[in-house]
Amino acid sequence: MNTSVHSQLDQWSRFTPKQRLIRYGGFALTALIVAWALSSIDVIWAWVWDAPSQMGDLFGRMMPPDPQNLPSILEAIWQTVNIATLATLIAVVVSLPVAYIAAQNTTPNKFFLWVGRFILVSSRSVNTIIWALLFVAIFGPGIVAGIVAIMFRSIGFLGKLLGEAIEEIDRKPVEALEACGASRFKIVLYAIVPQVMPTFFAVAILRWDINLRESTVLGLVGAGGIGMILQGAIDTFNWPEVSMVLLTILALVILGEVVSSYLRKKIL
Amino acid sequence: MLKITNLTKRYGSGDPVLKGLDLTVEGDQITSVIGSSGAGKSTLLRCINRLVEPTSGSINLNGTEFTTLKRSELRAARRRIGMVFQGFNLIDRLTVMENVQSGRLGYIPPWPALTRRYPKDDIRRAYELMERVGIAHYADKRADELSGGERQRVGVVRALMQRPEILLADEPTASLDPKTSEQIMSLLRDLASELKLPVIINIHNVTEAKEYSDRIVGMRYGRIIFDDKPAQLTKTEMDEIYAGVPAQDRAAVGAAA
Known part of the structure; x- marks a missing residue:
């Protein structure tokens, strides 16, 4: 009996004809959307074909990098590091209470939950550059606007991830400490903080790494750091200096990566 | 002395999990509570320190009425009740x-x-x-x-x-291997007599319950149907405590009512 069944079961396909039709339909639709998008954006193709030679030309003008202004570039890059670090530190402190009220299981009540989530969403939905434009208008150009801009964007990121970590804790130790008669504050201290600690450090280091990169462009809108020098060099067609700045930024980003992965290994 | 009177617990609008339960524990005796899953053992224990809020009834520990305490008073009162958990917590x-x-x-x-x-x-x-x-x-x-x-x-x-003035243990040995489990049970027994501490233990292992406790309470579907010395727990009583499954039992009670 078995053999007869097997002899009939020598055909198998991953999809039924209907599924296959739907998949082909999906591919066709995607191709159509791409074609429509390309045709509607008015590309000047001559410039696109011209790009390689333009690139070669620009590269030629950038070479060799000009280290003449290196002292001021290094000073600006140090400023950039400080913007990122200070902003991350402040954001970490500010995001703690926000995470606490925005987590379902620790929020005091519905109103605070709503306030917490509003802070997180509004911080996250605005890009750092836009925050920077706003704060340059308020504080004037310079490092303070940069720090506040980075901080505002970071609160949402840190608060959101920390809040999720709080929501995912194991409830059992909390129950045990409730049974001991511990107050709310001490339960947070002993049962919640130790459980959230690893996430806290991982997220803070990750955000510092991101902030380092974001603060390099802040100068483009006048919010301090290396971007200001970059903007100045581009405006004056000082291409050798532009390439010097770009190299310095590259070095900074690599250094930041090394430091943050070292810290991650060391702490976690 | 812990005196529980007419304790009822109902989750939502369903059938009560505890139905007018009375239990008094005193001295330094070890009381083991046995019964099949869903009989209400865990709820009973958690009602005592109000980790689970009782629906009605009275819980009195050495003169303190627990069911009427306010938040801050409850915190202070909970210090007097020690609790040990299945998952250690x-x-x-x-x-x-x-x-x-x-x-x-x-x-x-x-x-x-x-x-x-x-x-x-x-x-x-x-x-x-x-x-x-x-x-x-x-x-x-x-x-x-x-x-x-x-x-x-x-x-x-x-x-x-x-x-603590009393120790509650919610299946303290259920996550342990048999040998370790016996060590913990004998430790609880010895500590109870050393510290003159009454202990209530929820337990699934009937053999251990009989060996290590002074008194056995058998629960079935929210009621105490056995309460005596371990030696009195015969096969007939055992069958009654563990017969059927709670769901079927519930249906039978529903049909009778």
Whole structure:
């Protein structure tokens, strides 16, 4: 009996004809959307074909990098590091209470939950550059606007991830400490903080790494750091200096990566 | 003395899980509560310190009526009841000493709690108790480095740090292997008589219950249907306590009502 069944079961396909039709339909639709998008954006193709030679030309003008202004570039890059670090530190402190009220299981009540989530969403939905434009208008150009801009964007990121970590804790130790008669504050201290600690450090280091990169462009809108020098060099067609700045930024980003992965290994 | 009178617990609008239950525990006796899953053992234990809010009835521990306490009064009263859990409920990333001292959190102010500067008396008592149960050499280890039996010892010491007037143990040996399980049971029995502490244990292992307790309470579907010395627990009683499944039983009761 078995053999007869097997002899009939020598055909198998991953999809039924209907599924296959739907998949082909999906591919066709995607191709159509791409074609429509390309045709509607008015590309000047001559410039696109011209790009390689333009690139070669620009590269030629950038070479060799000009280290003449290196002292001021290094000073600006140090400023950039400080913007990122200070902003991350402040954001970490500010995001703690926000995470606490925005987590379902620790929020005091519905109103605070709503306030917490509003802070997180509004911080996250605005890009750092836009925050920077706003704060340059308020504080004037310079490092303070940069720090506040980075901080505002970071609160949402840190608060959101920390809040999720709080929501995912194991409830059992909390129950045990409730049974001991511990107050709310001490339960947070002993049962919640130790459980959230690893996430806290991982997220803070990750955000510092991101902030380092974001603060390099802040100068483009006048919010301090290396971007200001970059903007100045581009405006004056000082291409050798532009390439010097770009190299310095590259070095900074690599250094930041090394430091943050070292810290991650060391702490976690 | 713990005196429970007419205790009822109902989750939502469903059938009550505890139906007008009466139980009195005194002296330094070990009382084991047995019964199939869903009989209400865990709910009973958690109603005593109000981790689960009782629907009606009275719970009186040495003159304090627990059911009417306000939040802050309840916190103070809970210090007097020690609790041991099936899953140990330790804080994994903290050291054994910090876990043990967390039993004193109801007593010490926030600042010493934050900075881990515990009172000398508490540290001395912690070392004594840890020595007594054989975990003193682990004081500086993280709780998640310990084995199951050792972790439950930490749980027991944490509860005893409260200087409780009664100890509740919710299936304290269910996550342990048979040998470790017997060690924990005999430890609980010895501590009960050493500290003159009444102990209520929820337990699935009837053999252990009979061996280590002075009194056995059999629950079936929210009621106590057996309450006597372990020797009196015969096959007939056992069958009655463990017969059928709660769901079928519920249907039968529903049909009769």
